[in-house]
Amino acid sequence: xxxxxxxxxxKETNIKQIARQRxxxxxxxxxxxxxxxxxxxxxxxxxxxxxxxxxxxRMPLEFRRRTCRKCNALxxxxxNCRVRVKQKRExxxxxxxxxxxxxxxxxxxxKEKIEVxx
Numbered sequence: 024x025x026x027x028x029x030x031x032x033x034k035e036t037n038i039k040q041i042a043r044q045r046x047x048x049x050x051x052x053x054x055x056x057x058x059x060x061x062x063x064x065x066x067x068x069x070x071x072x073x074x075x076x077x078x079x080x081r082m083p084l085e086f087r088r089r090t091c092r093k094c095n096a097l098x099x100x101x102x103n104c105r106v107r108v109k110q111k112r113e114x115x116x117x118x119x120x121x122x123x124x125x126x127x128x129x130x131x132x133x134k135e136k137i138e139v140x141x
Contacts, residue, residue, distance in 0.1 A: 042078035046071045050086055050097075057097045061122075065095040088118075093125040 053067040068090050075082050089098050098104040098118065105119040114131040 039078050039080050042074050045074050053097045057099050064097045068095045091120040091125055094123040096122045
């Protein structure tokens, strides 16, 4: 019984490693074709997202910030996205997808954690 749990855990880590490798490869391919074939790039990103969901892993932060969540476009600054720095309320970067109009905020300050004394 214990050995079965260990084998299952090893399979789980192998699946997640393979998924991460495939996601990286798909993003590299999307970067290569983003300017010439944006539909292929969006398809690669959609495939990477599906792999991440199937393997129950999070997409790396750098990949999440470089894609549109709504239309799966890979952001190419000045071509299909607009980047603005806003100071209202909290300082943040506003990335607007020019394909679908979706706006993504990237906060510049991290939220402070409230410590509870015991």
